[in-house]
Amino acid sequence: MIQALRGMKDIIDDGYLYKHIIKTCENVALNFGYTFIETPKLEETSLFRRSVGESSDIVGKEMYEFLDKSGTSVCLRPEGTAGVVRAFIEHKFDRAGGVRRYFYHGSMFRYERPQKGRLREFHQFGIECFGEESVYEDASVILIGAEILRRLGVKSTLKINSLGDSECMPKYRQKLVNFLNDIKSGLCDDCVRRIETNPIRVLDCKNEHCQNLLKTAPLITENLNDVCEAEFKKLGEILKSNGINFEVDPKLVRGLDYYCKTAFEFVSDEIGSQSAVLGGGRYDKLVEYLGGKPTYGVGFALGVERLMEIIKTKEFKNPRDGIYLCALDDKFIDEIYSLGLKLRKNFKVEISYEAKNPAKHLKSADNLNAEIFLCIGEEEHKNGEIWYKNLTTSSDKKIKIKELKEVLDVK
Template sequence: MINALRGMKDLLENDGKLYKFIIDTCEKVVKNYGYEFCEVPKLEETALFKRSVGQSSDIVGKEMYQFIDKGGNDVCLRPEGTAGVVRAFIENKFDRAGGVRRYFYHGSMFRYERPQRGRLREFHQFGVECFGEASVYEDASVILMLNEILNTLGIKTTLKINSLGDTQCMPIYKDKLIKFVQNNTENLCQDCLRRLQTNPIRILDCKNENCQNILQNAPLITDNLNQICNDDFNKLQEILKANQVDFQIDPKLVRGLDYYCKTAFEFVSNDIGSQSAVAGGGRYDKLCEYLGGKSTPAVGWAMGIERIMEILRQQQKETKRQGIYICALNSNLIDEIYKIGKMLRKNYKTEISYEAKSPNKHLNIADKKGFEIFLCLGEDEFSQNQIWYKNLNNKDEKRISIANLESEI
């Protein structure tokens, strides 16, 4: 049998419904903010991502699905969405046309990394990109938009924000950071030593505990902003407060990509293990220029669909269980549970298992399918005209008289 590749997952049945529900929710919100759908290729020249995402990023350094095609072209599957949309924006000469353009997209992204909960090698993102609007009000709008989506989906998150400065204040800050780090290199990990030579700002993003301990006393970008960046950052906070959006300022938030400037933000959740970002973005005013286009202010965000799906699955298990799963431990009891199940179906959604399995195997099936009530008949119970009952919401379990089953449920 041929199986799906490691880190690649099918979207079937409930997963397919959940994926579609998330996409539909996102689309409804972003369209009200004036964003229009766009689609760009999943396969691009590798140079696009090396130039945009940055040589210092883990994506370019370790994770891209890169290969030489039959025509001798160096290509890769897209690891993120923004670069391709920017490339399309420039290629269609929209950078020369002026005005403001707002796009949304969704689809597969690819990164060769260790598959884990909420993180796959082929994963899906929903993202938005706004071109031609330099006002910090647009930064606030994309955050408010994303906040509205997460609230609509019923997902609790913490918003973290930072300012990465601009081409005037960032170089000054980088010099200060480099001097600080160079005096503390003995315990830095190999990745940070490499970043020190390529893009020192990315050292702040390191998850290594030793590196984080060293960085506790590092200079902060928020203390080194010029007047324009500082005013914009203060205005962003003012707008968020006026719209009752709670946030935390995280001076070490730099995101995982090299192209951000000024506003950077992440929505993080504790519901998928250790605190993880489920969505994030920021401003990238120089990216169009880096990719050969006319300098164009831009801001956007991307949301990880699999991470959102993982949270919603947990919520469904906890709060949206429904129906009855009835099963037998012995094949000679199938007729008995069939009679009981037929009776229950008059008032309840009921699934009858026609196979005799161990209690644990039956329980796993009922749990995965999201049933609320688990009923299981064994020889012991049958001899006493009883059935074993378990509530998969509150974990209560007991034996119930079959004659009183409906009233007990």
């Protein structure tokens, strides 16, 4: 028997929940002026090496990378931002000017140990805004994330930090390297490696012993220049004035190399230990790194499977939807079939091709989670009527078929 590859999972019984999350995300993004973009799942490996960064665990350990038949090194996308930036540059939007906002969703791939909420093929929803320098856009991106989680009923804590810019980060980096070299002998192997490649990632180490050694490490928030400090302060003011609570976490660095200034995460402990469900920040240099014209950028991504795990603990129920159309006698199947095709121009309709008694039809409609039950029997046929039952409200009546469209109340 051929089975799915390890760490790759079919979405079947939870398909309604996946769709609910994506639809919720899309609705919020559309309200903020974002439009849909789809980029390929397969890209040149160099795209991620240049954007995500050689020092990241994604590039170092987790990419699905291989040579295609032409000898080109290609990679299944491990994250969404780089592909969107590549498309932005390739279509010359970086030279057109103005502000562009995109949202996307789909599969990402990372070769890591599968565990609860972490798969080798997983799904993300993300947004990217290009061309807007204002810190109000950083706040708007965070507000989109907050609104999505609110609509999904996910309780979370927002953590924010500033990673500085090209002026203050190098000075801070040197301070941090000097500190890390003094405690180097006590750090784990990953942290020792990162001192040379990307020292601020050491602050994100999950090793408890390393975190104890890092308690007195210099913090970026204490080394910001006047511009970055003022923007970070303004970000906090905007969030507070719009009812968004947050914590400043000076050790929040995010996992990818391209971030600058604003970094943020929404973390939740609703499925065990506290973990990030949504995160992002500003990346003003990424378009330029990938060969485009310097362009401001800010965005976030959220993990769909992780949100599914949280929402399932709340006994989320798929709302009833659509029409179940049936007959009590075989001789009426042609009639309901024709009626069903007409209704399908406006409504979701499940047509039963089998004549059964009312109780069995009602059970089938309930199993399909239909909202409206429509049935024709001998009496209904004779009177030009149809039996109508709303399975949400339990209202039950006979109505004229010619009046059916006016009566239907389907979501």
